[in-house]
Amino acid sequence: MLCSAAAADLPLPGTAAHVTGWLCIEQPGAWGRDVIGDQVLGPEITAELAARTSAAKVRPMLIRRPGRNEFTGTRTVLLASSRPQGSWCVRFEITDLRQLFDIDLHLVDGPAPDIGVRVDDPVVLVCAHGKRDQCCALFGRPIAAALAADYPDRVWEASHTGGHRFAPAVVLLPSGLTYGRVDVSAARALLEAADAGEVAMTGLRGRSCYPPISQLAEVAVREQIPATATELTAHPDPAPTHDPTLAGAAIVVHRDGRRWHVTARTIPAVPRQASCAAAPKPATYLEPAAIEQLPPGL
Template sequence: MSTCASVSRDLDEPISGTAATAKTWLLLEQPGPWGAHALTSSHLDPALGRAVERAAKGTGVRIALIRRPGRHADCGTPSVRRVYASHTAPGNVWLHSAEVRDPRRLLDLDFAALGAGDHDSFGSALDGRPHTGDPLALVCTNGKRDRCCALLGRPLAAELSASGVDGVWEVTHLGGHRFSPTLLVLPYGYAYGRVGAHAVKEILHSVQDGRIVVEGCRGGSAWERPGQAAELAVRTAAGEYAADALSVVRMDGAAPRWEVTVAHVDGRHWRVAVAQSASLPPRAESCGTSVLGSPARMDVVAVRELAPSTALAS
């Protein structure tokens, strides 16, 4: 059976520069079934879902629902829900958690402050605290958005949970279901595609050491997609895998070509040329549609380390 994921894999579609963009992630636990647009088609009050979406619009905060791996019967309303917020910009990476009995408390959040990386706003509104456990491994499993997420994501989440990996949650939507199974790791916000359980365990071990695995990485959600591709290319070229070492500090140009400046905490800079093109041949980008499309791809054309004087001038 051909699926959007199998076609993408067979065509060897590049994966770099395809991650969802979000400076801050806000995650609300919601057990039970999810619809295609889970914030308004689950057991969460749809009016609340719409209100939270409106509050987050334009703030840099991306909202998703999460649930524990396993069967998802119509189990009613939980008495207590876990909430996570995570900011992913290097130099201010954090992951906080809270428990709420009434999810309407999310409307007490200052979404603009959250998007800007102010963790105090989360703690003061929800009595949240820094998350001291393992990193979060969020596996997209929402088959109502695309069957590949259910067919490939749910078995991965179940296998990780059964093997004792802590911090595993199912999540409603990470984008790019043709790269299923897809994964987001917090607090650093790097997304992965076409991953198996062994690879996820390696990724999580690296995150615990403050390091990033580049293989299978779609990009860091803190950056726009050209920046994601550029940052990963610099990591590979420089052999730099420390999570907080690199930042995208400038993007010049517009589609279909950008010049991206990537900075190292030690003062080094790189200029990266990134070109956007269409993935060919045309194919259905989702199992939910028969319309053929040519998804955009980000190709790194050149990576050049800048001399110190040039870097200061840029």
């Protein structure tokens, strides 16, 4: 059974990879299983890139244009910061991979740097990493091709984005909005919503800038009220919970001052494989336990 079929009953909210900084490097052709470990970019580049991205807490990604593309010698690079407020993405080109080391990756912790060209329209990463999991290639590549026909230069096939069991998996940059199980219609709708500053709810897994419980909390509040992409922020609730059935809690804040306290619990599920080539293992998912709007001033 494909891992995406085995996971079809698992809820999506709270499953996005927790990433706040992205370094996406164009690499046409085949990829290995691991972006860094398989040394697709060469051993010397790979070792240094692994150290730098780890130190800056930036996720390295390989990207390529949908369809068969030969390497021209020039690579597009995207550097993006996915923060609750003030997210950004810049785009530039390199002709030598060592040019990557001229960039201070810690820039993702601040405002948009004055390098390359500012990318104002949302960029789409569609996981198509077949060497990592066949579901990504099988389901992701048709989505990427369909979107690229309508939105040229904004859609990329991407290496592992996290959660191939939710394929087709899509990430929007710079917002970090992450989606799963989207078909072509849903993929077009989520991009149209992003262009309008809104958030499509179909297939929404969460925003990558948040840890899982905060992702879940924000999605849960969005399901109750209309809100634009930047009107809600989520923060882990630092107060300890004394209820052993709860996994934690988060506070969701609307720009107008409204606030919600969302508690979450972990639900066990029937064991199943997390990857097509893996053996079944215990599975869990998060669900809201309670969503409480807080009184003003508290």
